[in-house]
Amino acid sequence: MSITAPTEIDHRTSARDRLLAAANELFYAEGIQTVGIDRIIERAGVAKASLYNHFRSKEELVAAYLASRHELTTSRLAAAMARVDDPREKILAVFDAQAQQFAQADFNGCAFTAASTEAPRGGLVEAAADEFRASIRGMFTDLAEQAGAADPVTLGRQLHLLYDGAGLAARMDRHDPGIAPSVCEAAESLLDVAVYRGT
Amino acid sequence: MSITAPTEIDHRTSARDRLLAAANELFYAEGIQTVGIDRIIERAGVAKASLYNHFRSKEELVAAYLASRHELTTSRLAAAMARVDDPREKILAVFDAQAQQFAQADFNGCAFTAASTEAPRGGLVEAAADEFRASIRGMFTDLAEQAGAADPVTLGRQLHLLYDGAGLAARMDRHDPGIAPSVCEAAESLLDVAVYRGT
DNA sequence: TTCCTCTCAGACAGGTCTGTCTATCGTACG
């Protein structure tokens, strides 16, 4: 855990990007309340006035951090789905991509869930979380429909439940390696029953 | 909630109980970081010195709050399970009891999950969360075995994943009424596949 | 009575935080 230079700060990149990178690292690893503005600007190598020049408040910085997470996660899932053709395999590819995240050393659960428990209700964080969840939900519902589920809305919901539970358990149980296989098995079971195909 | 009897001992436990009740309300509804000691003692009608007479620190008060939650939740689930005989119905009774919690107006997700995202790693909160999760996991594994699952450990894990996901989704999606039925259906599907019984 | 213990109300210290402001520095551009 080298405090000195965990990430090389490239002063050619804009102050805004450096702030977002620092926010990503620190907010995700340690939480929003415990990481103060001073730590962000120190890591980013940026003056405090510059931060408040790019973002009106800490909450806006948090919202930008979540927006970047949203983009990163959905594009990663989209890439995983694009690698296969069969809808059923696309669903499994999503859970596979999720499992790869669990294996990362810096994995710390869903950023939106964590931010939502720390932020006040009705703010920018809640809005960002709602948007993210709607996106994931839509993805699963579409996949359920393509896979031929009799009730795509319900199967989409169930897959989302599984996705949520997996992310939460992986954080709470600290990378328990037994989670990922159980998740994939469960997804297949839910699929089988919903598509009425038998095992 | 014991009625106050004017003995010395009851006065002592009364202050402690009032503090725990206040902690339960405020920590659960608003989070641990955002609720300060002053709000706790004001709600409990207790002096600050009395709080630090009963608990060495805020973290210890939080740990006591989580311990009371642990006891409350596990006894509620045990009562729900005791009402039926068939192991399969016991499993559904657990998810039914959980769904009843979702319907409560003050439901705000899993207290252990929330506390864990706010607390530093390696403290009393993490220990309490680990204990709680192990208890729930053991319950599901036992039920899976009683239900005749071919692989009770895996089914127990999957039911736990479902339980986690349901609690998380119910908070993030703000009591979406579609969650509970989907959870029960999913539990049945997982059971059916694991017990090899067909639908 | 006197003592002893618990309680209350609140001041206080020492630290944190966000957001604003000043004052200086470097550099691009007219």
Add this chain to the structure above:
DNA sequence: CGTACGATAGACAGACCTGTCTGAGAGGAA
């Protein structure tokens, strides 16, 4: 060359936090 602008370092205000301490009150026990 001169000017304008963005960035920097850091002080500052105002609010919050936890945990300690003081002083006083109430009630049971010797």
